[in-house]
Amino acid sequence: MGNRVGIVGVGQTHHRSKRSDVNGQEIINEAVSRALAGAELTIEEIDAVVIGNMDHFEGINYVDMWSVDGSGGYMKPIMKVTTGGTTGSTVAAAGYYQAASGLFDTVLAIGWEKNSESDTSAAIATCANPILERETFAGAIGPLAAEYSMYMKKYGATEDDAHLAAVRDHNNGANNPYAHLRKRVTLDDVRNSPMLAYPIRLLDMCPRSDGACAVIYASENKARKITDTPAWVVTTTTRHDYTHFGDLDWTIMQTLEEASKAAYKKAGIKDPLHEFDVMELYLPASSCAVKWMESLGVCGRGEAPELIREGVTDMDGELPVNPSGGVICTNPIGATALIRVAEAALQIMGKADKRQVPDVEKALATGFGGCSWSDVMVLSSSKPR
């Protein structure tokens, strides 16, 4: 069996819409340097590196090779993993498996993106089948809008339910010095923001950001030597759906349901609402912050609007969701899901400063991407069995 693995250091950049002060290698280095400094390690103490982003955003081929000046991968084992929107959580899983394999004691996992160098929607649209679907599928907003419209019709959820979740995340983001959007908003601000695709408005939707995130994993023996408070990885799971968008069932988030169910089983979690102390979720739009809570088993079908209205997921609620402000405040795509893992780890380590939830013992982080992929990672303050 493999090694138990803990997260011993995390670093992220200050995310903005355009970081023209740094190039790609430099923005990667900013996150890596901060992760190393946080863990009080040097790059010499890193055994292997894994990195990810989405090729077509920056137009750089073989990014693992190109990145070594910034990643510290020079004369080290390095590889690239990438799966679209889930790239960050794919990187997170790879960092975990590599450290658990016993081949390495310390693994540096990096996600990054400079979305300012791309046409994000155009680059996303080429994920669709070139003959059958590419002409009608346009970017990420449309499918999310369609998904929530179906959900509203079925369960009587409202636009305001999503807006309330947007208010929650935006106001949380104001406490996070690294967040891209740090402006406090009211329900009326969200209601009055421009419509992007009914029912999703501008303040409901994630921005596109420049940024990077780095997470350092260490095997059991090494982790204890590096920090007294590692965030132990309990398990991680991935599920994805069919290749063609027309084959998907849009009224449920099936992959998140299956991935979380599998992860809970492995982690021995029966009551996610009460057993988790905090969740950092990849919610690309506030509408997902409603509907997807059901897929995570936090409440029953159709019950999510009530959960949001009652403030259960607010900072002072029973299960705070996205203390960092989440994806609608910060979205450097290849890093976005890794930031979820990093923020969840900070919560366990007690290093989340103004966004800290008290006494976090169990945290959930998720990733979401193209083809309705879902990744789930469970972190814990106590070493898994």
Added chain:
Amino acid sequence: MERVGIIGVGQTKYEREKRETFGEMVYEVVKKALDDAGITIEDIDNVVTVSNDFWDGRTISCMAVADASGAYGKDTSTVEGDGAFGALYGLMRVLSGAYNNTLVVAHCKGSESYSSAITNAAFDPIYERILGIDAITSSALQAKRYMTKYLLNEEQFAKVSVKNHKNAKNNPFAQLPLDITVDDVLNSRMLSDPIKLLDASPISDGAAAIILSAERQAKEVSQNPVWIKGVGYCSDAYRIGDRDLAEPNSLRRAAKDAYKMASIENPLKEIDVAEVYDAFSYQELLWMEGLNFCRSGEGGKLIDEGVTEMGGELPVNPSGGVISAHPVLVAGLTRIIEAVLQIRGDAEKRQVPNAEIALAHGINGMCGQSHCVWLLGK
């Protein structure tokens, strides 16, 4: 390290302009690998696909093969790089204890790609791309540097091409089985001095798949698993100007790590057969040095003395190598498959007698920036 075995392999015939889609090629090799292992897709608990958005011409290119790889409802991930690196991640997932039977599959259609533009995009966007540099022209610089530093000549490179294309005649999967002479290579069309057409690998389409399994599981399902004895991988500096292109230092490090794990002290004596990534003829000689089969600058001697011929002390690329079929991203996984077949004694007309330890090699990046070394055995 817990023992991990390769229990099934599958590859397509490599051809230019295959009619099959990515998904169809992937389905073909997954089916072959499952049949080879004697298991079904239900026995696979996770899948690692290998794809690259540039070569596939679509973003999130892993989506295009998700169904065909049988990953629906299973845990899955995607490595972007050579298939040997995809296999490495598969190995780590098994070693982590999280998975048992792990499927790794890679695909590429070079015939639907524009290699020069795609490999140009691997260079620095500000300072280097404008030169028009690509895989062929940068490799030409490497070949020149190698010739200049260690006084090798083009005839020696040509001999590699002659040997490997001849070997390919014994491999039904190879794209370019050829009866050629050194003069044919020397007189073939110049691509980028000193690389001529017959020094270069072809444009290829194809796919390959392997199934990895931890020891306990492997013994249950397979009569004949091939065991992974050692692995190593390492990246050199990014800019080719920051490297001495005649010194494959990252390969030396990767090989050292793999040899250490496999307890190999004298690679030339202890290894029975090697499948290396000869995208260009000169590379086989340079990689021989990096793999410590000879001293620096002595790669040419190996081919001159026939050491790497089929009947030599260390047959190299019995399959015909990458120069006889080069599906990018797939080719490193193909090297692993060929090494597996050699150890099993299933390599038919290209079999090296009594092969007990085989080496497989993959590369990433330009001019072999990053290397991956596998040692397989009984």
